[in-house]
Amino acid sequence: MELPLLLALIAIGVPVILHVVTRLKNPRPANLPPGSLGLPLIGQSLGFLRAMRSNTAERWIQDRVDRYGPVSKLSLFGAPTVLVTGPAANKFVFFSDALAMRQPRSVRRILGERNLLELNGADHKRIRGALAEFLKPDMLRLYVSKIDGEVRRHVDENWTGRTTVIVLPLMKRLTFDIITSLLFGLERGPVRDALAGDFEHVVxxxxxxxxxLPFTAFRRSLRASARARRTLDAIIRETKAKLERGEATRSSNLIACLLSLADDRCVPLMSEEEIxxxxxxxxxxxHDTSSVLMTFMIRHLANDTETLAAMVQEHDEVVKGKEDGETLTWEDLAKIKFTWRVALEILRVVPPIFGNFKAAIQDTEFGGYTIPKGWQVFWTAGVTHMDAALFPGPSKFDPSRFENNQSSPAPPCSFVAFGGGPRICAGMEFARIETLVTMHHLLRRFQWRLCCxxxxxxxxxxxxxxxxxxxxxxxxxxS
Structure with missing residues (x-):
């Protein structure tokens, strides 16, 4: 038997055997949700991934809901899972003390065991507090002009003078440059270029x-993650040295802030590996979520002349009386309301984050069923966003859904593009700023049509x- 085939059989067979032994030792509790866990380790993962990559994931989830109801069991990415859908389910996931963040093993291996999506309790509160220092209104006001400068430079270098562009990679690079510059203090150059290249493959x-195994997406992501980690490790060591020399302060950037976190005895609260x-x-x-949002805004506007005209008019009004080349301000962005409603409707129709995972830290109940301790809980945005009972005519593109004067707004936990509860996206306002600034310059300087x-x-x-x-x-x- 050839060695690669033998290794593949071992890699697949050992987890299967362990899975079976675990089931025998730990019999399932009664009153589990309907559904099937499928084959050990593999479960429904391959079918789900095929649906994701064929643009039928929402249909795949809806078929399960139609078959089993809003609560069902399956196996995803090597772990028994309970799928929950609907506003009540979203509220349960966002607020229940019986659930804690725990990403699938693939996420933990690639992003690290202490990544932001994995932290809970005091650790999460401490890191979220550090992020809040750089995302509070006073700081966001300062970011507007810096983001405006990054966007202008990006447009001049990558859009001006061209007849065709490929939007998604450009948006990814723009948002990557913005966040690495503002939150990590990483200036333009080969280090930032290399890190950007690795992050394309990490996700x-x-x-x-x-x-x-060789040639798998998991292996490619692991290797890209290892390279990115080495780059970040060097940046952290350099920032630490600057702090010791007095060339940087806690407020210089996010990494400096995390390095400065200490207890009453001045013992660092975080290791460099955790940072x-x-x-x-x-x-x-x-950067990934914002880049997807702006890409799909451009995609939609190519075929929606009415919405496009209204947005162009709004942005022309904002710069009336300004000198040519004058940067946007915080006050300017406060006037750009319709464009953000368009962005929210894009997020409803095509949420960048399909869903997320938590884990039951104790046996708990939802919808009349038991969720055993240790099982994953998977919630999705799409089923809720496309529910006609929550968003009438859900397939119709209608930014007015997000006007403040709605007579019958959707109930809480219906629109979940930014998550919800204590872990609602900390960078939501940051994303709004970079989206509005970017769309401002693109709308006022270009018109476009789809090539495909x-x-x-x-x-x-x-x-x-x-x-x-x-x-x-x-x-x-x-104009």
Whole structure:
């Protein structure tokens, strides 16, 4: 037998045997949700991943809901899982003390055991507090002009003078540059370029069957993560040296702040390895979601002339009386309301985060069923966002759903693009700023049309339009 085949059989067979032994030792409790756990280790993972990559994931989830109801059991990424859907389920996931954050093994291996998505309790509160220092209103006001400068430079270098561009990779690079500059103090240059290249591959395998074999997405992501971790480790050591020399302070950037966290005896609260994990999680959370949002805004506007015209008018009004080249301000962004409602409707229709996982830290109940201790709980955004009882005519694009004067707004925990509860996205306002600033410059300088007649996308695990969304662009006549 060839060695690679033997290793593959061992890699698959050993977890299966352990899984069976564990089941024999720990019989299942009664009153489990309906459904099946499928094959050991594999479960429904492959079917789910195929649906994600064929743009049928929402249908795949809805088929389960139609078959089993809003609560069902399955196995995803090597662990028994309970799928829950609907506003009540979202509220349960966001607020229940019986659940704690725990990502699938693939996520923990790639992002690190102490990544931001994994922290709970006092650890999460401490790190969220550190993030809040850099995302509070006073800091966000300062970021507007810096983000404006990054966007102008990006547009000049990557859009101006071109007839075609591929949107998604450009948006990913823009948002990556913004967050690494503002939160990590990483200036333009080869180090930032290398880190950006690695992060393109890190996300590819976070939702995958965690079998470390050659040529798999999981293996590619592990290798990219290792390279990114070495880069971040060097940045952390350099920042630490600057703090010791007095060349940096706690408020210089997020890494300096995390290095400065200490107890009453001045003992650091975090190791450098933990800071690397948190940095990786923050970078992914901070740039991938915003880049997907802006890409799908551009995609939608190519075929929605009415919404496009209203947005262009709004942005033209904002700069009336300004000198050409004058940067946007915090007060300017407060006037750009319709564009943000368009962004929220995009997030409803195509949520960047398909769903997320928690774990039961004790036996608990929901919907009349038992969720055993240690099982994953998986919630999704799409089923709720496309529920006609919550959002009438859900397939219709309608930004007015998010006007403040709605007579019958959707109930709490219906719109969950930013999560909810104590762990609601800390960077929501930051994302609003970079989205509005970016769309301002693109809308006022360009008009575009899609190159591909087939207007589809896949999830891997973030939404990705066909070929990265190539578009033809031309300069817009200034009003």
């Amino acid at each position: 590819e395998g976070v939702w995958s069957v965690p079998v470390d 690397v994990d948190i940095s990786i999680g923050t970078l992914i959370a901070g 007649k087939e207007d589809t996308f896949v999830r891997d695990p973030m939404p990705s339009p066909l070929h990265g969304l190539p578009i033809e662009i031309e300069q817009r006549a200034r």
